[in-house]
Amino acid sequence: MCELLAMSANVPTDICFSFSGLMQRGGNTGPHKDGWGITFYEGKGCRSFKDPLPSAESAIARLVTEYPIKSEAVVCHIRQANSGAVCLENTHPFIRQMWGRNWTYAHNGQLKDFQKELPIKFHLPIGTTDSEHAFCWIMDQLHLQFGSHIPNDIELFSFVAHLSEKINKLGVFNLIITNGECLFAYCSNNLHWITRRAPFGKASLIDAEMEVDFHQETTANDVVTVIATKPLTDDETWQKMSAGQWQLFRLGEAIAKGAEGLAG
Amino acid sequence: MCELLAMSANVPTDICFSFSGLMQRGGNTGPHKDGWGITFYEGKGCRSFKDPLPSAESAIARLVTEYPIKSEAVVCHIRQANSGAVCLENTHPFIRQMWGRNWTYAHNGQLKDFQKELPIKFHLPIGTTDSEHAFCWIMDQLHLQFGSHIPNDIELFSFVAHLSEKINKLGVFNLIITNGECLFAYCSNNLHWITRRAPFGKASLIDAEMEVDFHQETTANDVVTVIATKPLTDDETWQKMSAGQWQLFRLGEAIAKGAEGLAG
Numbered sequence: 001m002c003e004l005l006a007m008s009a010n011v012p013t014d015i016c017f018s019f020s021g022l023m024q025r026g027g028n029t030g031p032h033k034d035g036w037g038i039t040f041y042e043g044k045g046c047r048s049f050k051d052p053l054p055s056a057e058s059a060i061a062r063l064v065t066e067y068p069i070k071s072e073a074v075v076c077h078i079r080q081a082n083s084g085a086v087c088l089e090n091t092h093p094f095i096r097q098m099w100g101r102n103w104t105y106a107h108n109g110q111l112k113d114f115q116k117e118l119p120i121k122f123h124l125p126i127g128t129t130d131s132e133h134a135f136c137w138i139m140d141q142l143h144l145q146f147g148s149h150i151p152n153d154i155e156l157f158s159f160v161a162h163l164s165e166k167i168n169k170l171g172v173f174n175l176i177i178t179n180g181e182c183l184f185a186y187c188s189n190n191l192h193w194i195t196r197r198a199p200f201g202k203a204s205l206i207d208a209e210m211e212v213d214f215h216q217e218t219t220a221n222d223v224v225t226v227i228a229t230k231p232l233t234d235d236e237t238w239q240k241m242s243a244g245q246w247q248l249f250r251l252g253e254a255i256a257k258g259a260e261g262l263a264g
Numbered sequence: 265m266c267e268l269l270a271m272s273a274n275v276p277t278d279i280c281f282s283f284s285g286l287m288q289r290g291g292n293t294g295p296h297k298d299g300w301g302i303t304f305y306e307g308k309g310c311r312s313f314k315d316p317l318p319s320a321e322s323a324i325a326r327l328v329t330e331y332p333i334k335s336e337a338v339v340c341h342i343r344q345a346n347s348g349a350v351c352l353e354n355t356h357p358f359i360r361q362m363w364g365r366n367w368t369y370a371h372n373g374q375l376k377d378f379q380k381e382l383p384i385k386f387h388l389p390i391g392t393t394d395s396e397h398a399f400c401w402i403m404d405q406l407h408l409q410f411g412s413h414i415p416n417d418i419e420l421f422s423f424v425a426h427l428s429e430k431i432n433k434l435g436v437f438n439l440i441i442t443n444g445e446c447l448f449a450y451c452s453n454n455l456h457w458i459t460r461r462a463p464f465g466k467a468s469l470i471d472a473e474m475e476v477d478f479h480q481e482t483t484a485n486d487v488v489t490v491i492a493t494k495p496l497t498d499d500e501t502w503q504k505m506s507a508g509q510w511q512l513f514r515l516g517e518a519i520a521k522g523a524e525g526l527a528g
Contacts, residue, residue, distance in 0.1 A: 044390050046352065051311075063324065087309060088306045088311060091309065099388065101390065123361070124361070124362075126309065
């Protein structure tokens, strides 16, 4: 399987602390050694760092932990390959463009019969993973549903939730997707989140000997949500998402949610 | 204006030497300090490094010079802004997906009346540059011309040459575009290239005190073409492209060319 990490914040915030923990799971404290990638949004632009090498040994991952890129939305993925070879075109996150926005997607899980059940017309995959195929299907479905009309956030992501439920029937589908403004998470079986806000305290990583005092790093108005497959700290309370549940975040705040059968 | 750099090779080759020269022109030996970006293809996958900071001062640029990523196709751009603010979404290269391929594009020059003369329907820009707008127009035109039928390389890039001529009428349009297999260059007023093959010799950078002996770095079968706005070395013979001329490269070799009035 793989591990996911994402962030939504109301001020540009770096993710060095959380990423320092996660990257250890890519070949050190965890088995996810088949590549990794991270995408940072700065306004409507985004930049990604990717490596088919294990994150725990990657010079690029080291740069990302040491170079604080301030971002309002981040999506990160470390991979343990189950569908598709270990190579750059199969490395998450995947990116497409729609409605003048970069869309970034990462998936944890495995899907069966995806080529038959999720037929694609416009947005063709570049690699061979079930994950990228499902992303292309979502982009196709958004295009078919809304055309050139850009829906509002709730309408848009309620439909993404509906699509996620369909995909989830094919296997395990823990999803992070963002257009840089909204960050959407769908839980198939394993996803946690935490919103940090004033009064900020200290936190300690599970996977590395590192502690941060968020009070020193933030202002009183900062709101930062972090989503991860498994909690990254052992002295904070993370929200465990239940199977079939989805959450929509914007500027760090949870703005909508739903569960299997209620969405769409 | 800006400067372009690109590479096409028949074996995965690093571009550290050429990039070491070019990055000096981003705020040190040249005025192109409004951001930079580089995209490396590895198979059908690609990864980009981008920074809105000057390349001469960028920690990410330093990583790229020190970390030899082996690639068959590279596109690089350092920016001196003339259209669109200095920010990540206006930083080249730009990437879109078509026919199961990543398409990477970088432009040097400036275009007038591009919004009126190059109407766009499907591929919407994310930033505000003339460059990205022209790229989106090219992608739209390819879609309209060929639909889901993937043309052969010569047919495809002869059409890109035809589109380049049209865009060039709006101003200055030095273009690099690649789908990872073929690398296409269109010269509006300033573009040079060189193909290195056995017997390999030594070369010295113009912009930094650095010399390389390609004989030590290569095998007898390697063929590597480098394209740049201005020659990067002072002891080799670079081909100067003339106005309206285009060149198509594949696996390091020049496979087709044309000139104004002959293309398309």
